[in-house]
Amino acid sequence: MDAQFNFFMPAEILSGKDIVRNSETIFSLLGKRCVIVTGKSSAVKSGALKDIVFALENAGVEYYIFNKITENPQTATCCEGGKIAREYGADFVIGVGGGSPLDAAKAVCVYAANGDIENDEIYTKEVKNPPLPLVLIGTTAGTGSEVSGVSVLTRKDGKKQSVSGKNYYAKYVLADPKYTYSVPAGTTVSTALDAFAHAVESYFSKKHDFLSRKFSCMALGEITPILLKFLNPDYTLSEDERDALYFASLYAGFALNKGGTCFPHGMGYALTEDYGVPHGLACAVFIPAFLKEAKKGDSEGYAEIIKASGVSESELLKLLESLCKADITIPIEKIEEYRVRWATLKNFKNSPTDFGADDGASLVYNLFG
Numbered sequence: 001m002d003a004q005f006n007f008f009m010p011a012e013i014l015s016g017k018d019i020v021r022n023s024e025t026i027f028s029l030l031g032k033r034c035v036i037v038t039g040k041s042s043a044v045k046s047g048a049l050k051d052i053v054f055a056l057e058n059a060g061v062e063y064y065i066f067n068k069i070t071e072n073p074q075t076a077t078c079c080e081g082g083k084i085a086r087e088y089g090a091d092f093v094i095g096v097g098g099g100s101p102l103d104a105a106k107a108v109c110v111y112a113a114n115g116d117i118e119n120d121e122i123y124t125k126e127v128k129n130p131p132l133p134l135v136l137i138g139t140t141a142g143t144g145s146e147v148s149g150v151s152v153l154t155r156k157d158g159k160k161q162s163v164s165g166k167n168y169y170a171k172y173v174l175a176d177p178k179y180t181y182s183v184p185a186g187t188t189v190s191t192a193l194d195a196f197a198h199a200v201e202s203y204f205s206k207k208h209d210f211l212s213r214k215f216s217c218m219a220l221g222e223i224t225p226i227l228l229k230f231l232n233p234d235y236t237l238s239e240d241e242r243d244a245l246y247f248a249s250l251y252a253g254f255a256l257n258k259g260g261t262c263f264p265h266g267m268g269y270a271l272t273e274d275y276g277v278p279h280g281l282a283c284a285v286f287i288p289a290f291l292k293e294a295k296k297g298d299s300e301g302y303a304e305i306i307k308a309s310g311v312s313e314s315e316l317l318k319l320l321e322s323l324c325k326a327d328i329t330i331p332i333e334k335i336e337e338y339r340v341r342w343a344t345l346k347n348f349k350n351s352p353t354d355f356g357a358d359d360g361a362s363l364v365y366n367l368f369g
Contacts, residue, residue: 005211009147009257010166011136013250015175020051020137023174024059030133030171031091033062035112037081037105039069043096046139046179052094064088066108069097072154072272072279073104075119082111085132092133095170098191099143099152099279102136106151106168109134120155127167136170139179141246142191142280144198144253146173160269177246181239187278188237189230189323192245194280196223197268197287198252202259203305204294204352212258213301215251217308222248224309224316231322259350264290266347267360270338275328284324288317289363290351297352330368335361 014023027034036043036052043049049065056063066081085093085108093112095105109131111117117125136146145151150164183191196219202208203216222244229235237245261283268283277285295302306313342348342357 003210005209007211007258009169009254011147011170011173013147013173013175015247017176017178018051019176020048020174021054024055026135026172027056027061028059030135031061033088033090034064034092034094035081035085035088035090035108036063036065037069037093037095037108038065038067038097038101040067042098042139042183043067043101045182047182048096048137048139048179052096052137064090069101069104071100072160073100073107075107075122075153075155078104078107078153079111079117079119079122081108083115085109085112086115090132092135092171094135094137096137096139098138098140099145099194102138102143102145103151103153105134105136106131106170107153107163110167122153122163123155123161131167133171134169135172135174137174137176137179138246140183140187140191141177141180141242141249142194144195144249144256146170146175147250147253148257150256154273158273160273175246175250177243178239180242180246185230185236188245189227190278190280191249192223192227192230192280193284193323195219195245195249195252196227197264197280197283198256198261199223200287200294200305201262201264201290202252202255204290204298204301205259205262205350206352207350208255208259212255213304215255216259217305219248219252219255220305220308221310222251224311224319227319227323228311231319261347262290262351263345263348263355263360266342266345267338267364270341271326271328274334275326275330277326277328281324281326284320285326285367286363287324288320291317293351293353293355326368328368330364332365332369335364335369338364
């Protein structure tokens with residue numbers, strides 16, 4: 001057994017009931033002013049924003065709420081948030097919400113400390129100054145963005161692209177799964193599929209190691225039984241199941257932090273950009289094909305993740321077939337555009353076999369042509 005691994009995840013993770021309301025000491029240590037980066041609704045509906053404000057006011061910290069973050073956050077919006085944080089004199093940033101606000105908050109911290117970087121330049125310019133300290137608070141069980149050094153943003157041309165590295169980690173993660181209790185069923189399924197995809201893709205990625213695979217297996221063992229419940233469209237998750245799903249998304253995030261994603265995520269971006277398919281579902285529709293490739297390249301690893309899922313191979317594939325459906329039609333000319341785009345995509349190169357852009361285009365044609 002090859003038990004070698006490297007692990008880097010500098011955020012301090014604090015979890016438990018009411019951890020945010022009880023974190024005034026952390027906030028006071030970080031400074032006197034902060035910017036809260038979020039969207040229009042999830043932080044409010046979940047109760048997370050109320051708890052943050054409670055703790056900040058008890059700590060005597062002034063705050064500005066920047067709530068312009070939408071799904072697939074734009075680099076321009078994040079740059080605006082960074083400018084506001086800089087002009088406000090913020091000492092730190094709090095990101096709260098699903099994957100989009102969390103990813104956006106990472107970028108806001110970089111823009112705030114580096115006024116010479118604007119919009120899409122975040123992909124090309126050197127980050128000369130350390131970003132503002134960041135606290136992340138998740139309200140969905142899926143992205144694992146809380147614990148990764150990756151920020152997925154949308155360029156001026158509408159294309160999604162990630163930026164990553166030491167500048168994109170949180171300083172603190174405050175993990176309270178109660179904030180996921182108000183998430184609608186459809187969103188819960190999509191975000192759970194995203195976490196499932198993170199676990200599977202990172203397991204087979206060329207950058208995986210012993211420890212990241214253990215995190216993947218832990219995540220799959222929690223996520224798969226809960227996904228089975230969603231075969232009944234009327235099923236309502238219990239709070240214990242919500243808790244398990246949230247922490248499983250963090251386990252998958254740990255795995256993702258090491259292994260990264262493969263071709264399902266690279267291809268899924270296109271379905272989200274052009275057809276509005278929710279991110280988790282957009283990636284998961286390609287997971288059955290990815291598993292087929294993975295089995296060819298690593299039969300022992302494939303057997304391990306089937307075992308970790310707690311169901312048989314046929315049951316797992318049937319589950320994915322039932323949940324991973326997108327009712328869209330993609331014209332030939334669009335598929336050809338994707339073929340060109342995917343030829344240089346790093347997600348393909350990180351995949352376990354030589355599945356390339358031509359294979360991806362053929363897969364999209366078979367599924368949606």
